[in-house]
Amino acid sequence: MLRTDVPGWPTVFRGSWAVRAGLLSPAQVKGARFLRVYPDVYVPAGTVLSLRVRAQAAYLHMQHRGVLSGYAAAELHGAGCAPGADTVPDVTVPGGGIRVPSGLRLHRDTLREDEITAVDGMAVTTPRRTAFDLARWAPSRNEAVAAVDRLANHxxxxxxxxxxxxxxxxxxxxCARLPEVVDLADYRSGSRPETLLRLLLHDSGLPPPEVQWVVQDVVAKEAVWIDLAYPRRQVGIEYEGAPHVEADQVLRDIARTTMLTDRGWRMLRFTKNDVFRRPEYVVATVGRALRAPR
Incomplete structure (x- = not known):
């Protein structure tokens, strides 16, 4: 009789467990139907190896010998903030004696019991511990702030x-950079790019903008939130990510931009190409808007 209680089957699973359960033969596991993520851990061919999928695969590979942490933990908590699609899952273990394959990042740190929680049956660092770790591990100060913002917000x-x-x-x-990261963090930030845009303005010497500034429309009895704003100058700044190209969202964006413009706001809208490829253009544009007569 076939066993179907193999952890992760059939999306992310250990090949040896599937063979022992009679679900697959050794030849089938290594055939074209499946893709190996880590030693003895497989997914169906064609699976997108997102950070969440690779985190699940990492946990199966470690077999309860480690705790998912860092960007992998943030992803599992629903607060994804990884700098790229190829970000490597982090695993924290106490002490030494454990080696990990390529494609995993090992941390030998102390974890208290109250700093570990469970997500979908996997041991994961808590949101606060995850933010604490990413504030220390992130590749740059700005990425550290973005990670703390995202976790604190979500x-x-x-x-x-x-x-x-x-x-x-x-x-x-x-730990030495924690005070600066916390000082720059803002839990109201709506996304990683939004935080990086705010820090770009901060580091350029421009005045710090307000975050998630509320503008009320008394007549329509509604309110809109501007990502970043200079209320005294009535300059609003929006980061336009992928959701803003969807048809319904485009219509909502047009309506809110019209309302804000009618109220005297000058709205600047930037995309990932602006923020990550030509930051000097962003800074110059915001600077001109702040200097322009109202």
Whole structure:
């Protein structure tokens, strides 16, 4: 009789477990139907190897010997903030004696019991511990702030709360930059690109903008939120990500831009090409808008 209680089957599974359960033969596991992610961990051919899928594969590979952390944990908490699609899953283990294959990043850090939770049956660092780790591990200060913003926004906690973990784990690598990261973080930020846009303006020397500024339309009895705003100059800045090209969202964006323009706002809308490929254009455009007469 076939067993169907193989963890992760049939989306992410250990090949040896599927063979023992009678679901596949050794030849079938290594055939064209499946793709190996890590040693003995497979997914159906054609599966998009998203960070979530690779995190699930990493957890199966570790077989309860580690805790998913960093960008993988953020993804599983629903607060995805990885810098790229090829971001490597992080796994934290206490002590040494464990080796991981290529495509995994190992951290030998101390984890307290209350810093570990379960997501879909996998051991994952809690949102606060994940933010604490990414504030230390992220490849740059700005990416660290973006990660803390995203987790704090989605999981509803104040960025300053991660400093409590610094008191508990004062000797861990990377703690020196925590105060600056927390000082720049803002839990109201709506996305990673939004945070990076805000930090771009900050680092250029422009005045710090307000985050998620509310403009009320008393007549229509509704309110809109501007990603970043200079209320005294009535300059609004929006980051237009992928959802803004969907038909319904385009119509909503047109209506809100018209309403804000009618109220005297000058709206600047930037895309990923602007923020990541020509940041000097963004800074110059915002600077001109702030200097222009109202």
């Amino acid at each position: 999981c509803a906690f104040g960025p300053a709360e991660i400093l409590q973990l610094d008191w508990v784990h004062p000797a861990l690598r990377g």
